[in-house]
Amino acid sequence: MSSSEVIEKIKEALGDIIESIEEGKGVVHVFVPVDKIVEAARKLKELGFDHIKDVTAIDYPKENVIKIIYHASSYGNVELSKYIVGLGYSIPRDTERVPSLYSVWTTADFQEREVYEAFGIVFEGHPDLRPLLLSPPVAELKPLRKDFVVKEETIFRK
Amino acid sequence: MSGFVSTRGQVGFNDLKIPGAWSRKIGKDLYEVFIGPQHPGSGHMRIIIRIDGDVIVEADPDMGYVHRTMEKLGEGREWIKGIPLYERMAIHDACNVTLPYVRAVEQLLGIEAPLRAKYLRVLLCEINRIAAYLYGFGIFGVFVGHSTMYMWPFGDREVWIELADWLTGARLTHSYPVFGGVRRDVPADFTNQLRKAIRYMRKRLEEYRKIYVDNPVIRARLEDVGVIPKNLAIELGITGPNLRASGVLYDVRYNDPYEVYDELDFEIPVFQEGDALARVWQRVEEIKQSLRILEQVADWLDKHPREPILHDRFWKTAPPLHKKIFETEGRAKLVPLYALLKVPKGKAYARAETARGEITYYVESDGGQKPYRVRIVSASARNAIVFKYILPGHRVMDLPTIYGSIDYFPPEADR
Numbered sequence: 001m002s003s004s005e006v007i008e009k010i011k012e013a014l015g016d017i018i019e020s021i022e023e024g025k026g027v028v029h030v031f032v033p034v035d036k037i038v039e040a041a042r043k044l045k046e047l048g049f050d051h052i053k054d055v056t057a058i059d060y061p062k063e064n065v066i067k068i069i070y071h072a073s074s075y076g077n078v079e080l081s082k083y084i085v086g087l088g089y090s091i092p093r094d095t096e097r098v099p100s101l102y103s104v105w106t107t108a109d110f111q112e113r114e115v116y117e118a119f120g121i122v123f124e125g126h127p128d129l130r131p132l133l134l135s136p137p138v139a140e141l142k143p144l145r146k147d148f149v150v151k152e153e154t155i156f157r158k
Numbered sequence: 159m160s161g162f163v164s165t166r167g168q169v170g171f172n173d174l175k176i177p178g179a180w181s182r183k184i185g186k187d188l189y190e191v192f193i194g195p196q197h198p199g200s201g202h203m204r205i206i207i208r209i210d211g212d213v214i215v216e217a218d219p220d221m222g223y224v225h226r227t228m229e230k231l232g233e234g235r236e237w238i239k240g241i242p243l244y245e246r247m248a249i250h251d252a253c254n255v256t257l258p259y260v261r262a263v264e265q266l267l268g269i270e271a272p273l274r275a276k277y278l279r280v281l282l283c284e285i286n287r288i289a290a291y292l293y294g295f296g297i298f299g300v301f302v303g304h305s306t307m308y309m310w311p312f313g314d315r316e317v318w319i320e321l322a323d324w325l326t327g328a329r330l331t332h333s334y335p336v337f338g339g340v341r342r343d344v345p346a347d348f349t350n351q352l353r354k355a356i357r358y359m360r361k362r363l364e365e366y367r368k369i370y371v372d373n374p375v376i377r378a379r380l381e382d383v384g385v386i387p388k389n390l391a392i393e394l395g396i397t398g399p400n401l402r403a404s405g406v407l408y409d410v411r412y413n414d415p416y417e418v419y420d421e422l423d424f425e426i427p428v429f430q431e432g433d434a435l436a437r438v439w440q441r442v443e444e445i446k447q448s449l450r451i452l453e454q455v456a457d458w459l460d461k462h463p464r465e466p467i468l469h470d471r472f473w474k475t476a477p478p479l480h481k482k483i484f485e486t487e488g489r490a491k492l493v494p495l496y497a498l499l500k501v502p503k504g505k506a507y508a509r510a511e512t513a514r515g516e517i518t519y520y521v522e523s524d525g526g527q528k529p530y531r532v533r534i535v536s537a538s539a540r541n542a543i544v545f546k547y548i549l550p551g552h553r554v555m556d557l558p559t560i561y562g563s564i565d566y567f568p569p570e571a572d573r
Contacts (some may be wrong), residue, residue: 025265027507027520030546053509054517054535071507071520075392081413084507107395109542111535118229119573133222133572143230150227150234 002076006083027120030084038087048077057112057119061147065090100126118144195223202568217549219542225572232532238496242333248570249330251290251513253282258508260335262521265506275339275467276417281455282334284448289318290513292439298562307370317355320527343488349456355447357558379436384560398515400536403440404432410511424451434563514565515537536569
């Protein structure tokens, strides 16, 4: 199976809820509207994408957008395991609540907690949404957003 | 009244304090026990368990004690500085851990390492893998109270660390793979010493089996403990030897071969039982396969003449002095181009099989001198979920067994 065949399969399964498809190196990103994400994830899982490798959020302050991407792949299907599909959506930066995909992929349990603590986005329907790595006061700063700037000390005078 | 001080009201009548752990009563016959983060059995993490009698009813892995904000720090550093930063996750597994980052950036740059550099990367990856497994065996030995199994693997690990030191110049944190190649070629006589180490390790694995894996006392503690069924392993998305010990054939080296793994002859062991014993056997078998790979790499290196170990795009910018050093000593010094390297706009995703499982990097560039976003999910970060879903139902005495058999490594998980 080639990567274009995988994209065709996904197009067929998800139909017209796909907003856009972006190809990167070694990954395909499929963007859907945020309110259709659970439905799209279920369909992707039925195709054989049985687990997610990570949940990634990327902040674009200039466009006032945060993208949340679930990178899914397969353990059960050797053909599909060669490919990684990122199922994602874009939301305005001031969005507070988005649906959780815990009900589809149990792996999202810890990963969504990480996005929650680093970006301050609440996943509705997550059974146990608490900061995972950070302490609550640090998590309130939403440290992985671009407007949180790390001041580093240097040994050189500037 | 003389000398008696009641602890009532201070820590509570039913509270228990033992070094490294403390507990409190939270309901009828229900206690909450905090294990770690200083307990020798849990490393830099804490597991909060709720027990009924001595049966765990709920477990909450509390991670983050060694969180070093690598994703955020990576955004503020030049591309090349990411390599020594990210390898701090697992210092004894440095080549495996940084390789996908290097490969992701290479994909964005549109370059590929020379063939010899690819073989050298595989060489160090497998040396790292064996050393990391031995480290895991040693820690596991401590957990189940088998002090010989602590001493032996830690001693034998030194063989592999010495080899890595000889090859790269550092025992740990080698920073060996760089964009477009590697930093050093093998020293003269390296392959012969490597073959000696392979022969030694094969002999030792047999001795490990006799004293440890087939030891009735150890088997009694490991067998049928911490069973992860195949479907649950897939559902939880766990990775590495833990996944393969549950009967799932998935290894990045096999499913999505990188470097020269598709040209080498090796097998992926798979066990069906999914218990702690199977996870130990899994690692023993994988060391045997790594030794097989190393033998083939040694043969290849012997047969092929030395050639540049850096991609031309970088190598042609090297000053004459650097080229002279490479010719005489086999070291490729970092060319100045790396410091000001701009990576074309785009996104890349790369993965590699580390000793503890799959590590994934999502790298996004906006065309600048620093990454726009690097998302790292290491193997231990994905395996941590096991504690929450597998521990309930087990006795407290099984906790160190399960923890050790997962080969969980907190610095790698916390990133």
